[in-house]
Amino acid sequence: MRTIAEINEKIRKGQAVVVTAEEVIEVVRSKGIERAAREIDVVTTGTFGPMCSSGVFLNLGHSKPRIKLGGGTAYLNGVPAYTGLAAVDVYLGATALPDDDPRNHDHPGDFAYGGGHVIEELVAGKEVHFVGTAYGTDCYPRRRIETTIRLQEINEAILFNPRNAYQNYNVAVNLSDRTIYTYMGVLKPRLGNANYCSAGQLSPLLNDPHYEAIGIGTRIFLGGGIGYIAWWGTQHNPSVPRKDGLPKRPAGTLAVIGDLKGMSPEWLRGVSMWGYGVSLAVGIGVPIPILSEEILRYTAVSDDEIFAPVVDYSRAYPEREPEVLGEVSYAELRSGRIRVMGKEVPTGALSSYAKAGEIAQVLKGWIQRGEFFLTEAVAPIPGEEAGISFKPLDEKGGH
Amino acid sequence: MQVSRRIVLHFPASLTGQPIVYRLARDYGLEFNIIKASVSPEEEGLMVLEVRGDEQGVEAGMKYLSEKGVMIEPFSQRVVLREERCIHCGLCVGLCPVGAFRMEPDTYYIRFEEERCLACGLCIKACPPRAMEVGL
Numbered sequence: 001m002r003t004i005a006e007i008n009e010k011i012r013k014g015q016a017v018v019v020t021a022e023e024v025i026e027v028v029r030s031k032g033i034e035r036a037a038r039e040i041d042v043v044t045t046g047t048f049g050p051m052c053s054s055g056v057f058l059n060l061g062h063s064k065p066r067i068k069l070g071g072g073t074a075y076l077n078g079v080p081a082y083t084g085l086a087a088v089d090v091y092l093g094a095t096a097l098p099d100d101d102p103r104n105h106d107h108p109g110d111f112a113y114g115g116g117h118v119i120e121e122l123v124a125g126k127e128v129h130f131v132g133t134a135y136g137t138d139c140y141p142r143r144r145i146e147t148t149i150r151l152q153e154i155n156e157a158i159l160f161n162p163r164n165a166y167q168n169y170n171v172a173v174n175l176s177d178r179t180i181y182t183y184m185g186v187l188k189p190r191l192g193n194a195n196y197c198s199a200g201q202l203s204p205l206l207n208d209p210h211y212e213a214i215g216i217g218t219r220i221f222l223g224g225g226i227g228y229i230a231w232w233g234t235q236h237n238p239s240v241p242r243k244d245g246l247p248k249r250p251a252g253t254l255a256v257i258g259d260l261k262g263m264s265p266e267w268l269r270g271v272s273m274w275g276y277g278v279s280l281a282v283g284i285g286v287p288i289p290i291l292s293e294e295i296l297r298y299t300a301v302s303d304d305e306i307f308a309p310v311v312d313y314s315r316a317y318p319e320r321e322p323e324v325l326g327e328v329s330y331a332e333l334r335s336g337r338i339r340v341m342g343k344e345v346p347t348g349a350l351s352s353y354a355k356a357g358e359i360a361q362v363l364k365g366w367i368q369r370g371e372f373f374l375t376e377a378v379a380p381i382p383g384e385e386a387g388i389s390f391k392p393l394d395e396k397g398g399h
Numbered sequence: 400m401q402v403s404r405r406i407v408l409h410f411p412a413s414l415t416g417q418p419i420v421y422r423l424a425r426d427y428g429l430e431f432n433i434i435k436a437s438v439s440p441e442e443e444g445l446m447v448l449e450v451r452g453d454e455q456g457v458e459a460g461m462k463y464l465s466e467k468g469v470m471i472e473p474f475s476q477r478v479v480l481r482e483e484r485c486i487h488c489g490l491c492v493g494l495c496p497v498g499a500f501r502m503e504p505d506t507y508y509i510r511f512e513e514e515r516c517l518a519c520g521l522c523i524k525a526c527p528p529r530a531m532e533v534g535l
């Protein structure tokens with residue numbers, strides 16, 4: 001039908017036809033698949049929600065005299081970063097907490113500040129307090145350093161998130177008699193509310209359910225800047241049950257990478273999950289090249305065709321029981337009420353549909369203005385045929 | 400010592416309709432003013448009260464309420480939205496007991512209708528980017 005090289009040629013000439021994953025639904029409804037596939041070159045997707053498996057590699061630069069943080073400690077605004085790397089490379093994870101944070105000692109903990117917030121402040125260009133300690137060597141004699149850093153003053157700052165952009169997700173409810181505080185938000189007792197977390201029809205991997213149009217090396221919108229799909233994400237599980245190709249359970253994931261220096265705090269936001277911990281809300285937009293009618297057909301998926309499992313987070317989830325209370329569509333979820341076990345339950349979302357739509361529009365604008373070109377995938381993301389199974393951790397006996 | 404306290408009570412559905420507040424007067428000798436009260440479609444009750452009585456009576460009354468399964472929070476007068484921190488996720492929509500948040504049907508942006516808010520405070524810590532705060 002068309003190649004990525006041909007699409008890039010059209011982008012160069014300012015002639016590429018780009019629509020969002022929301023707009024494409026209407027185009028296909030009015031023009032039909034065949035004509036829409038002939039006309040549309042790229043469909044843009046988006047998602048913006050808390051993604052805990054996120055973090056940033058920082059190279060802080062060498063002090064005089066030198067210090068070797070590897071094997072020592074590094075704190076950024078009081079939040080510990082991982083130092084098990086070379087002298088001044090550290091990794092700051094989104095869920096890291098200050099050592100003196102009370103956590104859940106006074107349940108439910110507040111979790112006002114952590115790694116995700118430090119990343120937001122770095123990307124906003126703010127000054128960040130840095131304290132490092134080391135054991136000292138002949139070549140790296142220094143034992144302690146305390147100073148401030150800013151994003152633009154350090155060497156590299158590479159956002160590298162091992163698991164983002166989940167393809168579909170659970171709807172969390174609480175069947176117990178007490179309020180519970182989860183990574184899916186506060187859940188009121190006896191089905192008091194239901195929280196979901198996907199942009200549904202706008203979500204990247206729900207628009208390319210078999211990972212045919214994208215792959216490792218695909219250039220994407222990441223945190224307001226440019227990023228790439230680096231690998232498939234951790235817990236990538238394409239083998240879940242599907243309906244019309246669409247996974248009915250949490251399935252594929254992406255590992256993504258990009259230069260933090262080109263990103264914006266609008267699309268990387270530190271978040272606090274009451275009673276659970278801190279995280280980072282990440283904005284991701286993936287362009288889907290329309291290389292076939294089949295690819296276009298999948299991008300035209302709408303919220304009433306995508307189903308998510310309802311899971312009890314008071315028992316089934318923590319006990320790793322497979323039990324599902326039912327399936328609901330994203331159209332029902334977004335209507336504000338779903339029915340679970342015969343009861344009307346109000347819904348809330350963790351992933352912002354409105355912001356996902358903004359991301360898809362921003363990416364569309366970049367492509368239309370010739371500021372963003374598509375890349376060929378250098379290797380595929382494994383699909384159902386790969387036979388990946390989702391492994392539990394079962395403890396070995398005898399201890 | 401006589402004390403006076405402004406509190407927000409959340410009643411689970413199983414307790415609405417029971418004469419719990421009345422018992423504060425009968426069994427604990429407390430006086431109270433009901434400032435605001437509502438019952439959500441899920442039949443959860445929400446009540447903003449000013450209670451007065453001697454300190455021990457107030458403490459015992461509060462203990463009685465929490466043993467009954469009522470969640471008690473201090474009453475913060477006004478809760479405001481800091482628009483620049485809101486990411487329009489909608490987590491607050493299903494949580495707010497009086498439906499003060501609304502998702503716009505076409506755009507899916509979240510709107511906060513302050514005039515409906517009872518300032519119960521539940522959304523303050525529940526909002527992930529902490530966009531809700533006590534207003535002055």
Ligand code: SF4
Pocket residue numbers: 480484485486487488489490491492500509525526527528529530531
């Ligand atoms: S939970 Fe907070 S960020 Fe999300 S829509 Fe409500 S006020 Fe905005």
Ligand code: SF4
Pocket residue numbers: 478494495496497498499500515516517518519520521522523531
């Ligand atoms: S404080 Fe928040 S949760 Fe409570 S009534 Fe107001 S808006 Fe609703």
